[in-house]
Amino acid sequence: MMLSNFSGLPLITLSSPGAVAFYIGSHPVRWYGVLIGIAFLLAYSLAEKLIHKNSLNINHFSDLIFFILIASVVFARLYFVFLSWGYFKNHLDEIFKIWHGGQSIHGGIFGAIAAAVIYTKIKKISFYSYIDVIAVITPFGQAIGRWGNFFNNEAFGKPVFNSFIRLYIPKEFRPDLYVKHDFFHPTFLYESMLDFIIFIFLYKKYSLWRDKPGRIFWTYLFCYSIIRFFLEFLRTDSLYVFGNIPGAQVVSIILIFASMIMLLKKQRI
Numbered sequence: 001m002m003l004s005n006f007s008g009l010p011l012i013t014l015s016s017p018g019a020v021a022f023y024i025g026s027h028p029v030r031w032y033g034v035l036i037g038i039a040f041l042l043a044y045s046l047a048e049k050l051i052h053k054n055s056l057n058i059n060h061f062s063d064l065i066f067f068i069l070i071a072s073v074v075f076a077r078l079y080f081v082f083l084s085w086g087y088f089k090n091h092l093d094e095i096f097k098i099w100h101g102g103q104s105i106h107g108g109i110f111g112a113i114a115a116a117v118i119y120t121k122i123k124k125i126s127f128y129s130y131i132d133v134i135a136v137i138t139p140f141g142q143a144i145g146r147w148g149n150f151f152n153n154e155a156f157g158k159p160v161f162n163s164f165i166r167l168y169i170p171k172e173f174r175p176d177l178y179v180k181h182d183f184f185h186p187t188f189l190y191e192s193m194l195d196f197i198i199f200i201f202l203y204k205k206y207s208l209w210r211d212k213p214g215r216i217f218w219t220y221l222f223c224y225s226i227i228r229f230f231l232e233f234l235r236t237d238s239l240y241v242f243g244n245i246p247g248a249q250v251v252s253i254i255l256i257f258a259s260m261i262m263l264l265k266k267q268r269i
Contacts, residue, residue, distance in 0.1 A: 014186055015168040019152050032148030039144035043137040050133045050206060057125070064119050064130055071115035072108040073098070079107025083239035083247050104239075105142070105228075106251045109221075112138075128213035135220040136202045142224075143195040149188040157185025157234035165189070175236050185234050191227060198223045215266045222259035225252040 020028040044065065051061050080102045081088050081095055088095055112134065120127040149155035153173040159181035160166045167186035171179060178184070201223075202216055209215045229252035232238055238246035 012165040013168055013183070014150065014165070014189070016151050016153050021151075030148075031151035035148045035151075036145055039141040042144070043141040046140065046203075047133050047137045050136060053207070054129065054133070054210065056129055056133070060123060060125055061130060061133070064116060065134075067115045067119055068112045068134070071111035073103075073111070075111025075114070076103040076105070076108035079104040079110065080239070083241065104248075106248060126213065128217060132206070132209075132213065132216040135217040136199070136206055138220065139195040139198040139202070139224065143192045143199060146188045146192040146195065150186070155188050155235070155237060157187040157190075157231075158236055159183065160185045178236065184236070187231055187234050190234075191231055194227045195224070198227075212266050215263065218259045218262045218266065221255050222263065225255040225259065228252045229256070 019030050019032065021031045021034050022029050047061065047065075048058065051058050077095075077098050083104070084102070113131070116127060116131050116134070120130060146155070150167075153169055156167050156169055159178050160183050163185070165186060166183040167189075168182060169184050174181065198220065202220060205219075206216060229249050232246045232249045232252070235246070235248075238248060241247040241250055
């Protein structure tokens with residue numbers, strides 16, 4: 001990170017030191033994986049406290065998390081492949097190479113929900129009791145995980161001209177349309193900060209809303225969908241549907257309205 005002067009104001013310039021955190025022998029260990037691991041461990045430790053606080057079964061929760069991790073990775077990839085089918089239909093061998101990148105947060109969310117629905121139905125336990133806990137810790141994990149995008153020089157925004165903070169992107173990572181621009185909106189940082197705010201809000205509300213199962217879950221979907229809808233206007237790596245409409249915005253709008261309807265129903269109960 002560098003500090004410089006811009007129109008008399010301090011200007012913060014962010015610049016990735018590189019994707020690799022360290023090496024084990026000749027094998028690189030990437031920051032993205034390190035951050036995801038840290039995010040999972042910290043989020044899980046927080047979840048354990050909430051599980052015990054709400055007298056839920058920790059074994060059910062641990063098993064559910066295992067299935068959610070698998071389902072979210074699979075769905076995140078399949079969703080990305082679906083929206084990028086124009087490329088993958090000619091590169092079928094790339095579909096399973098998730099280490100090359102290409103995951104979608106919305107796909108991951110849908111996978112997590114599907115796994116939770118199936119698991120709780122089989123075990124005959126409350127879906128909302130467990131998904132509410134997951135909804136509290138998810139934005140915390142997202143807030144940490146988004147920094148992996150910073151180290152990878154990805155998920156950044158459009159060029160920035162007048163802003164107190166900017167992100168330097170090396171030429172090899174810039175979209176062709178913006179190859180002559182050096183500085184971009186650090187959308188990873190915007191989302192990370194907003195995700196953390198969602199986490200703080202939901203964490204404080206968890207005990208207060210204990211008698212309203214599902215309210216935490218639908219509030220998370222509502223808040224995150226609003227954030228993603230507006231940030232998509234800045235992103236340069238959107239996956240489009242219906243011509244030139246970002247798929248993330250379409251899904252966000254659907255989730256916003258679905259969440260509003262469900263929250264109104266919960267309010268009446």
